[in-house]
Amino acid sequence: MSEQQQFSHRRDETPEPEAPAPPTAPSAQNTERDAALDSLLDEIDGVLESNAQDFVHNFVQKGGQ
Amino acid sequence: MSVRRVMGIETELGITSAQVDTLGRPLTPMHLSGQVVQAYAAGAGPGAALPRSSGWDYADETPLRDARGYEVARMLADISQLTDVEDPTIANTVLSNGARFYVDHAHPEYSSPEVTSPLEALRYDRAGEQVALAALRTLAEQGREVRLYKNNVDGKGASYGTHENYLVPRTVPFARLAESLIPFLVARPVIAGAGRVGLGQTSERAGFQLSQRADYLEAEVGLETTLRRPIVNTRDEPHATPHLHRRLHVIVGDATMADVTTVLALGSLSAVLRLVETFPDAVPDIPLRAPVAAAQVISHDPTLRSTVETLDGRALTGLDLVEAYLEQVEEAAVSGHEAWVLDDDTRHVLGRWRSVLDGLRTDPASCAGQVEWVAKHQLLERFRDRAGVGWDDARVRAMDIQWHDLDPARGLAQKLRAAGQLERLVPEASVTAAVTEPPRDTRAWFRGEVVRRFGDDVRGASWDSVVLADERGRARRVQLPEPTEGNREQTAELLARHTSTASLLTELVSEDF
Incomplete structure (x- = not known):
């Protein structure tokens, strides 16, 4: 058996699709992240272009590669 | 070796400005892009960029010695x-870090220098962000305001590219490369997508998807990069000794702001290429029935549960497809084959790939600091919850665009980086050094x-x-x-x-x- 085939056995084992597990309990890391996201969202009106509708409408690019 | 190989990233940047000409007409994006390139060359000085406006050598002469x-x-x-030539629309310069900075179509494009590892590719890609920001500062000093976006779509039909280049031995038949890569490239946005608000080329349906580019793919294999974009591009322009090398030109990837996402995109693909080169029979045998449609099915489902069909009738999720490749790569990595050295880069990429994949399977939110689409999705979902709005809300769509704004004062990804919520893999000082210093090993x-x-x-x-x-x-x-x-x-x-x-x-x- 050539080296090229020696670990090809897994090809027949189709992984079973599985549903994502339910969200885990909030950890300290999640809490910190939540706070960072909330902090960004608290100031979002100052960060976003003043008229979001116009901004999105006017964001027009030429196609590239 | 292993995930190490010659590689690089080219990025076309989105561009806007309120500038008008003497008749009050908006300046064209070609002109604006020229301003950006020329401003960098002028501001950085002759030691950092070729001072001439068009320093590219297009000729292809037969060498004498x-x-x-x-x-x-x-x-x-x-x-x-x-x-x-002083025409700003063809502005073109070469930087002291070995990169090319020029106007491509209607966008400024930064083409990173050749590097030999995914982490170095990341460092020089981030250096490109600093190059663009330096150009904007110079323009601002001249009273010209220009904004640059490191994204790939305007949501109205236009798409512009982030192209990856990988040096591959010419001995690998192209047909095998294409066949081996298509299922992987179709599914890669699961670990490497930048996320996008809007479904369809003109965002005709509301929603969120993993990839910037999926809706703009129209063919499986082809030469084009601007029309009928293919999953695997056949351009044979090696920029290297032609009988020894091929340059695989990957045009389906997203521009990325999250460091781990960038490294995963390049590292995983380089590893898959190594698998094709060394153990072609071990490449997962999962040909898709409809690859272009599958790319969209996978991209359009942030729950990661949608399946796509293989030719032999199996129904696999994007995670399944990516994992099938990872499993074979993990086995190849410990095979003892001389091309599979477990160097630091390879350990890093394979470790990240595995932990991100497992994280996405169990709790995608756990990958928000690493996988860009997850980070963007999480922020926008939180905003939608607070504001009680849908994916078609103008502010949500604006946030999707502003995620990619390179200006740290406005860019949402930049702000999450600064807040320590997008994991950094390269220290800022090291990125700054890469703005002027070339890679040493190419x-x-x-x-x-x-x-x-x-x-x-x-x-x-x-x-x-x-x-x-x-x-x-x-x-x-x-x-x-x-x-x-x-x-x-x-x-x-x-x-x-x-x-x-x-x-x-x-x-x-x-x-x-």
Whole structure:
């Protein structure tokens, strides 16, 4: 058996699709992240272009590669 | 080796400005892009960028001589005239870090220098962000405000590219490459997508998807990059010794702001290429029934549960597809094969790939600091919850665009980076160094160093050549056909001996034979 085939056995084992597990309990890391996201969202009106509708409408690019 | 190989990233940036011409008409994106490129060259100075507006060497001459990886060609008549063109819409410069910064179509494009690892590709990609920001600062000092977006879509039908390049041995048949890569490229956005608000080329349906580019793919294999974009691009332009190398040009990827996402995109693909090169029979045998449609199915489902069908009737999720490749790569990595050295880069990429994949399977939110689409999705979902709005809300769509704004004062990804919520893999000081210093282990070192040392006497450069002025001001081309030659070890002493290109050329020529 050539080296090229020696670990090809897994090809027949189709992984079973599985549903994502339910969200885990909030950890300290999640809490910190939540706070960072909330902090960004608290100031979002100052960060976003003043008229979001116009901004999105006017964001027009030429196609590239 | 393993995930290490010659690679690089080209990024076309979205561009907007309120500037108008003397008749009050908006400046064209070509003109604005030219302003950006010229501003960088002007602001950075001759030691950091070729001062001429068009320093690219498009000619493809047969080399006359060869030494230490470079070849010197005979005089070229038209080079100096080319470099004097001042039309901003074709602005083009070569940087002392070995990159090319120029106007491509209607966008400024930063093409990183050749590097040899995914982490270095990340560092030089981030250096490109700093290059763009430096250009914007120079323009701001001139009273010109321009904004640059590191994304790939405008949501109204236009798409512009982030292209990855990988050096692959010519001995690997292209058909095998394409066949092996298609299922992987279809599913890769699961770990490497930047996320996008809007479904369809013109965002005709509301929603969130993993990939910027999925809706713009229209073919499986092809030569085009702007129309009927293919999953695997067939452009055969190796920019290297043609009978030895192929340059795989990957056009389906997203521009990325999250460091781990960038490294995963390049590292995983490089590993898959190594698998194709070393164990072709171990490449997962999962041909898709409809690859283009599958790319969209996978991209359109942030729950990661949608399945796509293989030719033999299996229904697999994007995670399944990516994991099938990862499992084979993990086995190859410990096979003892000489091309599978478990160096630091390879351990890092495979470790990240596995942990991200497992995280996405169990709790996608756990990957928000690593996988860009997850980070963007999480932020926008939180906003939607607070505001009680749908995916078609103008502020949500604005946030999707502003995620990619390179300006730290406005860019949402930039703000999450600054808040420590997008994991950084390269220290900022190291990125800053990469703005001016070339990689040491490729020909980009020679290219970048002659730009830094000789400025205006460098008449132009391309990926595989630099054009230098000789003692009579004539242009002479030095060929660099091997991407890993012309590196620091080979040419540092040579360059240190000379204070002019004329003198350098004397040694290059006289040294031959």
